[in-house]
Amino acid sequence: MAFLLLPFAWLYAGIMALRNWLYDIGWKRSETFAVPLLNVGNLRVGGTGKTPHVMWLVEELLRQGHRPAILSRGYGRRTRGPRLAGPADSAATVGDEPWQYYGQFAPQQVPVAVAEVRRLGVALLLREHPETTVVVLDDAYQHRAVRPALNVLLTELARPFYEDFVLPAGRLRESRAGAARADVIIVTKCPPNLSAAKQEVAVQKVRRYARAGAPVLFSTYTYAEPQSLQAAEADASGPGAISGPGPAVLLTGIAQPGPLREYLAAQGYEIRFHAEFPDHHAFAEADLAGLRERWQPGWPIFTTEKDATRLLDPALQGARAGLPFYTIPVRVAFLGDGGAVLRQLLPEMPTQRS
Structure with a gap:
């Protein structure tokens, strides 16, 4: 089937190549701003780990004394246009990933905004938060209308861009040359x-398409202890700590749930039922009713932090009642000296801003 779709993929790749060429020669304009933009993106449709890598960057920028802000498209939200996230918002109004960022970084006063047109979102952030020293863009690799000071490209080890093809024959948004x-x-x-040997194989394949001198780093996921979802609500105390490994249920609405499921299995949990939904799925009462039918008392129900932003919709409060949901916080760690290399690429703190 992929072979039959290749002509359409070539056409799509050609259109994207022409668009990129127009930006490269300056015929289409890329806008810059008074503060540097750091972009985290990918070539492939689907999850490559952008959210935990954005969080790593923001946490590192905070440690360095920056006043970072986060800008996302806000995929799946029910609103349109530039919008700053605030306490009255939700995953429905700003999108699940931005709402996760807001929940994570609100105590550190990191502004979070969403905008389909990224330059309008950056302008909103700088107007409302002039103390901002750097803006982290979530998933703007193909948005050439803004020019990042640092362009971070992610690719999964299991599904690398150098083995993929352009839509619709594959999952790439543009050709491999975009790297x-x-x-x-x-x-x-x-x-x-x-192993170092397997890393070197991947490095050589990446460098067939990458710019000369661009570092190639490797990251892995680390998982924290399960956190009660109910305890995150002001009017609930939560079901308490999990007694130990055993039967469990998994609920996900993310692109790649495999790593989380593998982690839970390695911890000794037996996933008796996995309610697997598409990325950004808006959970409904019927979804939780179906989950309840497969669940038994004493079994924890695991989910992701991203999915939790949608599960906490007040409209689902009744459907969630009595179900012991736990989130598994996911963070990024770099292999070898990858973290140190990336830190060296981050912008320095400005000496003074008017």
């Missing part, structure tokens, strides 16, 4: 013990 715009390429979702 040449990256200032650093991170191979994500690696096993923590990935």
Whole structure:
């Protein structure tokens, strides 16, 4: 089937190549701003780990004394146009990933905004938060109308861009040649013990398309202890700690739930039922009713932080009642000296801003 779709893929790739060429020669304009923009994106449709990598960057920028802000498209939200996230918002109004960012970084006063047109979103952030020293863009690799100071390209080890094809024959948003715009390429979702030999094989394949001198780094996921979802609500105390490994249920609405399921299995949990939905799925009462039918008392129900932003919709409060949901916080760690290399690429703090 992929072979039959190749002519359409070539056509799509040609259109994207022409668009990129027009930006490269300056015929189409890329806008810059008074503060640097750091972009985290990918060539492939679907999850490559952008959210935890954005969080790593923001946490590192905070440690360095920056006043970062986050800008996302806000995929799946019911609103349109530039919008700053605030306490009255939800996953429905700003999108699940931006709402997750807001919940994570509101205590550190990191502004979060959404905008389909990124330049309008950056302008909104700088107007409402002039103290901002750097803006982290979530998923803007193909949005050439803004020019990042650092372009971070992510690619999964299990589904690398250099083995994929352009839509609709494959899952790439543009051709592999797009990797040449990256200032650093991170191979994500690696096993923590990935050998140096296997890393070198991937590096050589990436460098067939990457810009000369662009570092190639490797990252893995780390998982924290389960957190009660109910305890996150002001009017609920939660079901308490999990007694230990055993039967469990998994609920996901993300692109790649495999790593989480593998982690839970490694921890000794037996996933008796996996309610697997598409990425950004808007959970409904019927979804939770179906889950309840497969669940038994005493079994924890695991989900992701991203999915939790949608599960906490007040409209689902009744459907969630009595179900012991737990989130598994996911963070990024770099193999070898990857973290140190990436830190060196981050912008320095400005000496003074008017």
